[in-house]
Amino acid sequence: MENLINDLLSMIVPFAKNIVVALIVFVIGMKVANFIVKKIKRSKVYESMDKSASSFITSFISISLKTLVIVSVIAILGIPMSSVVALVASAGVAIGLAVQGALSNLVGGIMILFFKPFKVGDYVESQGVSGTVKEISVLYTKLLTVDNRAVTVPNGNLTNSIITNFSSEDLRRVDVEIFADYSNDIEKVKETMLAVAEKCPKALRDPAYAAVVLDCADSGIKYALRVWCNNADYWEVKFALTEGVRNAFKDSEINIPYNQLDVHIKQD
Incomplete structure (x- = not known):
C-alpha cells in the first residue's frame, strides 16, 4: 500500500508543479504581452504611423504574443504538440469552417491595409451598416454609428x-x-430653389449649384436642387436646404401635390 501511495505521489507531484508553473507563465506572459502592446502604442514610431496601419499591426502583435504564451503553457504541461494537432484535427469540419472564416477575415484585414478603401476616421457604408471607422484590427473593423452604436464587421465581409x-x-x-x-410655372420653381441655395452660407459657388426637373409624375413634377459643399458640412447644408426649400415654396405660393382619392358615385 505504501508503495502504491509513493508511486501516485511520484506521478502527481511533478504534474502539479507543472500546473503551477504553467499558471504562473500564463499570467505573467499575458501581462507581458499587454505591456509590450501598450509600449508600442506609446512609441513615437507608432504615433507617426497611419492610424489604420498602426491599429492592424498592434492587433496582429497582440494575437501573436498571446499565441506564443499559450504554446509555451502547453509545452510546460508536457502535452505533446502532436497530440494537440491531433485533437484539433479530430474536431473536424466545425473547426475547419471556423479557421476558414478567421483566415478570410485575416486576409480581408491585410487587403484593407494594403488597398486602403477606407481609413480610421472615415464615414463608410457596407451591407446596410454605416458609421465612422474607429478601429481596423486583424479580424474585424469597428464602426460607430451616428446614434452612438458600436458595430463590429468581419473584414472578410x-x-x-x-x-x-x-x-x-x-x-x-x-x-x-x-x-x-x-x-406652377417651371422657371418660377427653379428660381425659387436657386434663391434658397444662394442664401445658404456653406453652399459652394464653384461648382455652381443647379435646379433641375427630374421627372413628370402622375401627381406633379419632381424637381431637384443640387448643391456642392465641403464634406464636413454635408448634413448641415442638407438640413438647411430641405427646410429652406419648403418654406420658400410656401412663401412663393408654389403648390406641393398630395396624394388624394376622388370618389365618383354613379346614380341609377
Missing part, C-alpha cells in the same frame, strides 16, 4: 461586398428633391 466611402473626397453634392404640381 467588408472585402467581399460593396463599400461606400463618404469621406474619400473633399467635396460632396447635396440633392434636395421635392414635388410641385403642374399648375
Whole structure:
C-alpha cells in the first residue's frame, strides 16, 4: 500500500508543479504581452504611423504574443504538440469552417491595409451598416454609428461586398428633391430653389449649384436642387436646404401635390 501511495505521489507531484508553473507563465506572459502592446502604442514610431496601419499591426502583435504564451503553457504541461494537432484535427469540419472564416477575415484585414478603401476616421457604408471607422484590427473593423452604436464587421465581409466611402473626397453634392404640381410655372420653381441655395452660407459657388426637373409624375413634377459643399458640412447644408426649400415654396405660393382619392358615385 505504501508503495502504491509513493508511486501516485511520484506521478502527481511533478504534474502539479507543472500546473503551477504553467499558471504562473500564463499570467505573467499575458501581462507581458499587454505591456509590450501598450509600449508600442506609446512609441513615437507608432504615433507617426497611419492610424489604420498602426491599429492592424498592434492587433496582429497582440494575437501573436498571446499565441506564443499559450504554446509555451502547453509545452510546460508536457502535452505533446502532436497530440494537440491531433485533437484539433479530430474536431473536424466545425473547426475547419471556423479557421476558414478567421483566415478570410485575416486576409480581408491585410487587403484593407494594403488597398486602403477606407481609413480610421472615415464615414463608410457596407451591407446596410454605416458609421465612422474607429478601429481596423486583424479580424474585424469597428464602426460607430451616428446614434452612438458600436458595430463590429468581419473584414472578410467588408472585402467581399460593396463599400461606400463618404469621406474619400473633399467635396460632396447635396440633392434636395421635392414635388410641385403642374399648375406652377417651371422657371418660377427653379428660381425659387436657386434663391434658397444662394442664401445658404456653406453652399459652394464653384461648382455652381443647379435646379433641375427630374421627372413628370402622375401627381406633379419632381424637381431637384443640387448643391456642392465641403464634406464636413454635408448634413448641415442638407438640413438647411430641405427646410429652406419648403418654406420658400410656401412663401412663393408654389403648390406641393398630395396624394388624394376622388370618389365618383354613379346614380341609377
